[in-house]
Amino acid sequence: MTLYLSQKPQYYLLQWAADMLRLPSGIWTSDSRAIGVMDDGQRGEKSIRACLVLNNFTGEGCEASFVSDGSRTWARPKIIHDLLTLPFDIFGAPRIIVRISADAPETQVAALRIGFRFAATVPNYMPNGDDAVLFFLNRAPHEIDEE
Numbered sequence: 001m002t003l004y005l006s007q008k009p010q011y012y013l014l015q016w017a018a019d020m021l022r023l024p025s026g027i028w029t030s031d032s033r034a035i036g037v038m039d040d041g042q043r044g045e046k047s048i049r050a051c052l053v054l055n056n057f058t059g060e061g062c063e064a065s066f067v068s069d070g071s072r073t074w075a076r077p078k079i080i081h082d083l084l085t086l087p088f089d090i091f092g093a094p095r096i097i098v099r100i101s102a103d104a105p106e107t108q109v110a111a112l113r114i115g116f117r118f119a120a121t122v123p124n125y126m127p128n129g130d131d132a133v134l135f136f137l138n139r140a141p142h143e144i145d146e147e
Contacts, residue, residue, distance in 0.1 A: 002040040017051040017067040024127050029055045035086055037074050049074035052083050061095030080114055088139045095138050102131035111135045
């Protein structure tokens with residue numbers, strides 16, 4: 001399994017993530033950008049293993065959604081590191097905010113383990129109306145000072 005990150009083709013990555021999350025509208029907002037974790041597979045067949053979708057860009061940061069195919073084999077430390085640094089490097093976001101269903105404690109723990117910090121609990125904030133738990137990740141202070 002050869003894993004790599006890709007932003008192409010955007011329409012395919014965004015639709016895959018929307019389908020996996022069963023977004024009520026079926027699509028993301030128009031400012032959404034996706035970064036996919038791709039797998040070349042054993043026979044050279046490319047497939048999406050996971051996707052990070054970023055949207056709602058402001059001067060304060062952006063919102064992120066993580067979507068995976070349900071496996072964990074793609075979640076290697078270097079892949080996670082690269083996924084989490086690209087929004088800062090490519091889009092200049094000072095902060096990434098994620099919302100995770102209050103009914104998904106394993107995902108919440110995973111967010112904390114990779115460096116996100118708890119921000120708040122918001123009733124009815126998930127696309128399906130469930131309660132959400134918000135987490136955030138700031139760009140490292142030394143990276144902000146260097147700019």
